[in-house]
Structure formats: structure tokens, C-alpha cells
Amino acid sequence: MLVVHATFPIDPDNRGEALDLIESLAEDSRQEDGVIDYRVATDIDDSNLFRFFEQYEDEAAFEAHAETDHFEEFERALPDLLAGEPEVTRFDVEDASPVEL
Template identity: 60%
Template sequence: MIVLHASFPIDPEHREDALDLADHLVEQSNREDGVIDYRAAVDVQDDNTIRFFEQYEDEAALEAHEDSDHFQRLEAELPDVLAGEPDVRKFEVSDATELEL
């Protein structure tokens, strides 16, 4: 399984546009084959940071996602809404266990 965590600092003047882009991306991405889960959330300590949490079955699913129209739209419009450099981390996970709380 491939897991991505991405953090995007958003220009406050373009926050609503960024949230609309994120919402569309999440909706469309969760329909893709090979996507286990795709979510976005606003950081609780900085409401101008959007964090993405993505899980893919494999590298092929991630590559297909990056080739999708909705991801390409994000790539094209992202520079207009950013306030800094994104931080994107990729993890290759061999096992995941749900914890009971």
C-alpha cells in the first residue's frame, strides 16, 4: 500500500477557491480504481493549511491518480492559491492494523 500525506499552505485571500479545489479532488479521487481512501482536512491549528491523506493499493493506482483530469486541474490551479511550498511525504506500507481506543 502507498500512503501519501501532503500539507498545503493556502493564501488566505484564496482559501475558498482552495477548499473548492480540494473538495472536488477528494470527491473524484475516491471514485478511482485502486484508491483505498482519499481525504482532505483543514489543520486545526492553522485554518490556512489543507492536509491530504491518501491511500492507494499500489504504485500503479498512484500513477493513474496523478494522470487523472481532476489531479491535473489541481496541479494547474494550485499555484494561484498557495502561500508557500507544499510538503508531500510518501510512505510504502506493508501492514496496517486498526487500533481500538
């Protein structure tokens, strides 16, 4: 499994446009083959910082995601929406299991 955690600091003046794009991106991404989960949340300390949590079955699914129209649309718009540098971290995971609380 491949897991991606990405953060995007969005310019407050562009938050509405960014939110529309992000909602559409997340919804469309969850429909892709090989996507286990695709979630976006705002940071509790900064509502203009969007955190992406993405899980893919494998590298092929991740690469296919990067080639979709909805991802490319988001990628094209992103430079005009940002208020800083995005951070993206990739995790290659061999095993995952629920944690009892």
C-alpha cells in the same frame, strides 16, 4: 499499500477557490480504481493549511491518480493558491491494522 500525506498552505485570499477545487478533487479521487481512501482536513492550528491523507492499493493506482483530469486541474491551479511551500511525504506500507483505543 502506498500512503501519501501532503500539506498545502493556502493563501487566505484564495481559500474559497482552493476549497472548491479541493472538495472536487477529493470527491473525484475517491471514485478512482485503486484508491483505498482519500481525505482532506484543515489543520486545527491553521485553517488555511490543508492536510491530505491518501491511501492507494499500489504504485499503479498512485500513478493513475496523477494522470487524472481532476488532479491535473488542481495541479495547474495550485501555484496561484499557495501561501508557501507544500510538503509531500510518501510511505510504502506492507501491513496496516486498526488500533484499539
